Amino acid sequence: MNELLLSNIRWQDVVDVTLNSYILFRLYVLFRGTTTLRVVVVIAFLWFFQRIAAYLGLIITSWAVQGVTAVAAIIIIVIFRNEIRSVLQAKNLKALLWGFPHGTIKTPVEIVVESVYEMARKRTGALIVFPAKEDLKELVQNGIAWRGRISKEMIMSIFWPDNPVHDGAAIIQGDQITDVGVILPLSNRKDIPFYYGTRHRAATGLAEITDALVIVVSEERGNVVVAKGSSIRVINRKEELTTILQEQVGVATKGADQTRNEKIKTGVAAVVSVLFIVGVWFSFPRGLESMITLEIPIEYMNRDPKTEILDTSVNVVNLNIGGSGTIIKTIRPDQVNVKLDLNKALIGRNTYTITKENIKLPPGAFLKGVNPSVVEVTLDVPITKELPVQVDWTGKLPESLILSEVKLYPEKLLIEGGSYMLKDISTIYTEKVLLDNISESGKISVKLALDPALLKIALGSKDRISIEYVVKKRLQ
Amino acid sequence: MRYKILISFIAPFFIIFCLSLPAYSQQNENNSSTPDSAKLTLAHAVMCEVIQEFKPWNQAVVFSITIGKVSCFTSFDSVPEKTYIYHNWYCRDSLSKQMKLFLQPPSWATFSSIQFREADKGFWRVEVTDSEGNIFHVLRFSITE
Numbered sequence: 159m160n161e162l163l164l165s166n167i168r169w170q171d172v173v174d175v176t177l178n179s180y181i182l183f184r185l186y187v188l189f190r191g192t193t194t195l196r197v198v199v200v201i202a203f204l205w206f207f208q209r210i211a212a213y214l215g216l217i218i219t220s221w222a223v224q225g226v227t228a229v230a231a232i233i234i235i236v237i238f239r240n241e242i243r244s245v246l247q248a249k250n251l252k253a254l255l256w257g258f259p260h261g262t263i264k265t266p267v268e269i270v271v272e273s274v275y276e277m278a279r280k281r282t283g284a285l286i287v288f289p290a291k292e293d294l295k296e297l298v299q300n301g302i303a304w305r306g307r308i309s310k311e312m313i314m315s316i317f318w319p320d321n322p323v324h325d326g327a328a329i330i331q332g333d334q335i336t337d338v339g340v341i342l343p344l345s346n347r348k349d350i351p352f353y354y355g356t357r358h359r360a361a362t363g364l365a366e367i368t369d370a371l372v373i374v375v376s377e378e379r380g381n382v383v384v385a386k387g388s389s390i391r392v393i394n395r396k397e398e399l400t401t402i403l404q405e406q407v408g409v410a411t412k413g414a415d416q417t418r419n420e421k422i423k424t425g426v427a428a429v430v431s432v433l434f435i436v437g438v439w440f441s442f443p444r445g446l447e448s449m450i451t452l453e454i455p456i457e458y459m460n461r462d463p464k465t466e467i468l469d470t471s472v473n474v475v476n477l478n479i480g481g482s483g484t485i486i487k488t489i490r491p492d493q494v495n496v497k498l499d500l501n502k503a504l505i506g507r508n509t510y511t512i513t514k515e516n517i518k519l520p521p522g523a524f525l526k527g528v529n530p531s532v533v534e535v536t537l538d539v540p541i542t543k544e545l546p547v548q549v550d551w552t553g554k555l556p557e558s559l560i561l562s563e564v565k566l567y568p569e570k571l572l573i574e575g576g577s578y579m580l581k582d583i584s585t586i587y588t589e590k591v592l593l594d595n596i597s598e599s600g601k602i603s604v605k606l607a608l609d610p611a612l613l614k615i616a617l618g619s620k621d622r623i624s625i626e627y628v629v630k631k632r633l634q
Numbered sequence: 635m636r637y638k639i640l641i642s643f644i645a646p647f648f649i650i651f652c653l654s655l656p657a658y659s660q661q662n663e664n665n666s667s668t669p670d671s672a673k674l675t676l677a678h679a680v681m682c683e684v685i686q687e688f689k690p691w692n693q694a695v696v697f698s699i700t701i702g703k704v705s706c707f708t709s710f711d712s713v714p715e716k717t718y719i720y721h722n723w724y725c726r727d728s729l730s731k732q733m734k735l736f737l738q739p740p741s742w743a744t745f746s747s748i749q750f751r752e753a754d755k756g757f758w759r760v761e762v763t764d765s766e767g768n769i770f771h772v773l774r775f776s777i778t779e
Contacts, residue, residue, distance in 0.1 A: 548757055551696045551776040560683075561696040584727050585774075587757060593696065593778060633692055 168485075168521030175435050182431040187424070188254065194238040201230050202434070243293050265407040266308050266333055271400050273313035274373055274382055283377030284317040285327035285357050287340070288406045290369040297368060300326065301337035308333055317375070327360065327372070343367065350390070353378075361385040371406040373399075448483045449526060451476050454494050456512075456533065460501040464539060467500075468576040468612060471534035475512060478527040485522040493520040498533065506578050508535045538576025542616050545586045546570050547623050550607065553593040555629075561593070563628040571606070571623075572616035579612065586613075588623050601626045674719075674737070676770040677711040679762055685745050695775045699750055706760045706773060708735075709743035719770070721746040722761040725754060750777060 189195040204227045211220035235242070270286070277284050287294070302323060306312050308330065316338050317324045323339030330336070344356070345363035354362075361372035365385035374383040382393050384402055393399045455474050458467060475496055479489065495518050498510050510516075510533045514525055547566050555561060573586060589607045603622050606615065615621050682690035682705050683697065690707040697704050706721050716738055723731040723746075733746035746760075755777050762770040 546772070546774075548759070548774045549695075549776070550757070551778050554698055554779045555696065560692050560694040562693050564695045582727065585757065585759070627695075 171439065171522065175432070175439050178438075179428075179432040179435040182435060183428050184255065186427045186431065190427075194234065194242060197230070197234050197238065201227055201234065204230065265330060265403070267400055267403045267407065269308055269310050270313070270330065270373075270403060271396050273310045274375055274399065275396055276310065277314060277317055277375045278380050278382050281377055281380045282314070282317050282319065282375065283324075283357060284313075284373070284375035285342070285361060286313075286373045286375075287327050287329045287342070287364065288371040288373070288403065289329065289331060290371070290406060292368045292370070294329070294364070294368060294370060297343055297364065298327070298329075298337075299341040301329065301340040304328070304335045304338045306335050308335060327364075342372070354383075354390075358383060358385075358390065362390050365390070371402070448486045449478060449480045450486050450489060451478050452489075452491055452494055453477075454491060454496050457495060457497045458500050458535065459497050460499050461503070461537070462500075465503075465505065465537045466540055466576065467535060468538040468579055469534075469536040469610075471532075472530055475531075475533075476529045477517065477525065478529075479519060479523050480526045481523040485520070489520055489523060494518065494523075498535070500535065500537065503535060503537050505537055505539060508537060509533070510535065536576075536578065538578040540574060541577045541580060542572050542574050543580045543583075544570050545573050545583065547606070548585050548587050549604070549623075549625055550587045550590045551593055552590045553595075555593045555596060558632055559597065559629050560632045561596070561627055562630045565626040567624040567626070568620060572619045573608070573613055574616045575610075575613040579610065583613075588625070591625065596627070596629060599628045673712060674710060674714060674717065674764060675712040676708060676762060677741075678707070678709045678743075679771045679773055680707050681705070681760070681773050681775045682707055685747075688743060690745075697750075697775060697777050699752065699755055699777055699779060701750070703747055703749050704775070704777070705745050705747040706762070707743070707745040708762050708771075709741070710737055711741045713737045713739045713742050715739055718765050719744070720761075720763045720765075720767070722763060723748055724759045724761065726756050730758075755779070 185198070186195065189198070204223055208220055208223040208227060211223055265288070274284065274286070287298075304316075312335065313328070315321060316328050316335070326339035327342050328335050328338045329340055342360035343363040344359045345366060347362060347366070350359065350362060355378075357376075358374050361374045361383065362385050364370055365372050366388050369387075372385040374385065375381075376383065382399060383390060384393050384399065386402075386406070393402065453474050454477055456470070456472070458470075461467065477494060477496070479486070479494070481489070496512060497516055497518070498512070499516075500508070512528045512531050512533060517525055517528070519525060546569060549564060549566070551561070571586065573580070573583075575583075587607055587609070588604045591602065591604055601624065603624050605622055608614070680690050680693045681695065681697070683692035683694065683701055683703075685691070685705050685707060690705065706723075708719070708721070710719075716736070718734055718736045721733040721735060722729060723733070731746075731748055735744040735746060737744065758775050758777060760773045760775075762773070764770065
């Protein structure tokens with residue numbers, strides 16, 4: 159069974175599994191840590207559940223789960239469009255195809271922390287956004303593209319009270335301040351301390367609807383507040399802020415164990431991707447096994463050039479071919495051939511049984527039956543033989559007459575055919591000549607009726623016979 | 635009455651005797667002697683409907699099945715010694731009947747016959763051969779409706 163299964167694996171299947179495993183693995187790498195990946199996993203589970211339900215014949219369950227899966231697939235695209243877009247837009251083609259997140263540009267967290275606490279000390283209000291995976295473009299407004307490399311002086315200058323953009327938020331991605339003067343959505347929460355102003359509400363507003371982290375430097379109290387998710391808290395120690403920022407931007411100090419764990423996770427993800435796709439490959443095409451019957455002509459190979467095929471019991475065979483529905487649908491008659499090796503055939507009748515060795519099928523298809531499975535091939539050596547001709551009289555003469563004498567021109571003819579075939583033939587006959595119309599002596603010309611039809615009149619011989627006949631009255 | 639019983643008793647034996655005879659031979663009227671060194675020579679060979687007075691009647695190459703019987707008549711004008719010949723009857727290239735016929739010097743005529751059945755319609759030929767199978771002559775004929 160296993161051998162049969164392995165022998166039916168096509169190179170296309172290997173490419174199919176490899177390609178899709180890699181795509182799945184890349185999706186994992188790109189979306190790991192996001193909500194999208196978790197939802198995709200749920201959808202994959204639903205799909206498997208649907209397949210199992212279909213296999214068990216649970217029609218309604220299968221139908222319902224199929225519907226849910228389809229709807230979920232649409233929902234994931236709609237709801238997580240920003241997340242998906244940020245993953246696909248933020249990275250170049252190389253990053254999408256084979257890049258790993260390890261190579262992303264690191265944010266100089268220390269400079270940011272130093273700048274934040276410097277501004278706090280000087281009571282300079284500031285609002286700094288650190289996006290994570292989710293795209294913020296549709297949630298924020300009025301941003302001015304900045305794209306400046308992070309430095310303490312730059313951060314300080316952006317939030318300097320005389321700077322026109324100091325009231326808005328600055329967005330930091332990687333080692334750049336990408337936008338400044340950004341207006342963030344305000345929170346409507348009632349539990350925010352009353353003394354927090356618009357800047358804090360803006361920080362909370364963005365943090366609670368995205369995965370971004372927002373730092374607020376209070377102008378009035380000179381403290382540093384971090385908003386992440388639904389939490390908003392004051393951070394008094396630089397080290398704590400450094401740790402929080404490192405976690406947010408993905409540059410948290412990684413120990414050797416953590417790095418090894420990540421590598422193991424990636425490896426496991428790669429293996430799971432391959433296993434998943436192999437599972438799909440086994441379940442999908444194998445589960446839809448079907449059969450086709452093709453009428454294929456037999457090719458007779460390696461015949462001795464001195465011989466010729468005189469006769470065959472069949473020239474075409476019906477092949478019952480099984481395989482997955484996909485393979486069977488794409489199968490073409492020219493991909494299938496039946497070959498009989500006549501290398502060891504002898505003069506005369508040879509009997510062959512058509513086996514799998516005689517049949518070439520496309521990969522993935524397998525032979526279920528051959529009809530007829532036995533073929534008789536008669537080989538012969540072509541010769542020329544001189545044979546007398548006889549007239550094929552038919553019908554009836556009038557009772558009073560007799561056909562007393564017949565002369566033929568020519569009386570003999572050279573006939574070409576196989577020696578085996580001609581061995582038992584000692585006469586060739588004309589086509590039928592009707593007696594009913596004959597009432598007196600005369601002369602007619604008729605053709606030969608060669609039987610078997612494989613016989614041929616030799617080159618140079620006449621193909622018509624002249625018959626001169628004598629009719630006499632019957633003696634009583 | 636006694637004659638009728640006698641005839642009815644003898645008649646079956648007579649019929650069987652006649653049928654068992656593969657051929658009927660008759661010494662030719664010409665009794666002129668032939669030198670021993672002469673070769674056996676076929677003078678005449680024909681297919682006919684009937685033999686009457688040791689002569690073939692209604693020679694033909696096509697015979698109706700309704701006639702029921704056909705004969706092959708052969709005469710040899712040079713028979714150097716007592717010997718025999720064969721009349722080999724072939725129906726559609728298949729040997730149907732072989733008749734061994736004896737010849738007496740100095741000349742001899744002989745014939746063989748066959749009865750037809752409905753299935754015998756078709757091509758026939760009679761090969762006239764010597765005792766060693768050498769063909770003197772081939773007579774071809776057809777049996778039709």
